[in-house]
Amino acid sequence: MVVSFAQIRASQDRIFDEGCGTRVVLDHIMSKWGVLVLSALSDGTLRWGELRRQVDGISEKMLASTLRTLASDGLVHRESLPTVPPHVEYSLTPLGRDLMERMLPLVAWVADHADAMVGRP
Numbered sequence: 001m002v003v004s005f006a007q008i009r010a011s012q013d014r015i016f017d018e019g020c021g022t023r024v025v026l027d028h029i030m031s032k033w034g035v036l037v038l039s040a041l042s043d044g045t046l047r048w049g050e051l052r053r054q055v056d057g058i059s060e061k062m063l064a065s066t067l068r069t070l071a072s073d074g075l076v077h078r079e080s081l082p083t084v085p086p087h088v089e090y091s092l093t094p095l096g097r098d099l100m101e102r103m104l105p106l107v108a109w110v111a112d113h114a115d116a117m118v119g120r121p
Contacts, residue, residue: 028073029099033058033066038092039107041076042100045091075099 009015016022028034033055040046040054052063067090070076075096081087092100 025073028069029075029103031066033062034070035103035107037063037066037070038075038096038100038103041090041092041096042104045089047087047089051090070096 014020029038036055036058037051040051046054048063051067052058052060055063058066067076067078071078074093077091077093077096079089079091081089
């Protein structure tokens, strides 16, 4: 199914205009860390440390902030298990899985073309 941006904009009044929720959601899911965290979780449930290792270069503060944002958007589920020491797991919600079915082809495209685009052989 091919849809143009004009068709999407025509489907709802003021969609993607300044102040529209669509811009907030795009900012959350298409940010550098948002894409990488969601991509890592697309492979399955991960604990904090596993997720931090998967998303190379992310600080603890940024990982916490990104997870909190994606959880409040309904894309990531946080489960705290009653163990000592605390055990917290993160996974995609059904909405997050639906999003990643669409986003992973874009991630694959970027992986295939990034070197050529930034001038590296």
